[in-house]
Amino acid sequence: MQVTDYFNFVAALALVLALILGLAWAVKRFGLGGAMTRSLPAGGGRRLAVVEVLTLDARRKMVLVKQDDRQHLLLLGANSDLVIESGAARETQGTSA
Numbered sequence: 001m002q003v004t005d006y007f008n009f010v011a012a013l014a015l016v017l018a019l020i021l022g023l024a025w026a027v028k029r030f031g032l033g034g035a036m037t038r039s040l041p042a043g044g045g046r047r048l049a050v051v052e053v054l055t056l057d058a059r060r061k062m063v064l065v066k067q068d069d070r071q072h073l074l075l076l077g078a079n080s081d082l083v084i085e086s087g088a089a090r091e092t093q094g095t096s097a
Contacts, residue, residue, distance in 0.1 A: 026032070051064040051071065059078040064071060073084040 047068055049066045051066050053064075054062040056062060061076045062084075063074045063076055065074060066072075070087050072086050075082040075084055
């Protein structure tokens with residue numbers, strides 16, 4: 001191989017990478033990515049969050065999910081999912097009963 005072959009290879013690689021980066025920029029800039037790239041409405045925040053995940057074994061996990069001001073405890077398994085507790089109001093720390 002000659003030096004010009006190596007130069008052609010590097011130039012072609014740089015051109016392909018520039019095209020990929022340009023396309024990614026255009027998708028982000030013009031919002032062409034669909035639902036995954038859309039931002040939240042103005043003034044709105046996320047309503048759903050994963051608070052904690054506890055791995056029980058190789059196939060099962062306990063997941064504490066927060067929705068607005070409610071928390072839900074889920075058991076996620078390989079073949080089935082189970083709601084352990086739903087709609088529990090979130091307790092504030094520092095309060096005693």
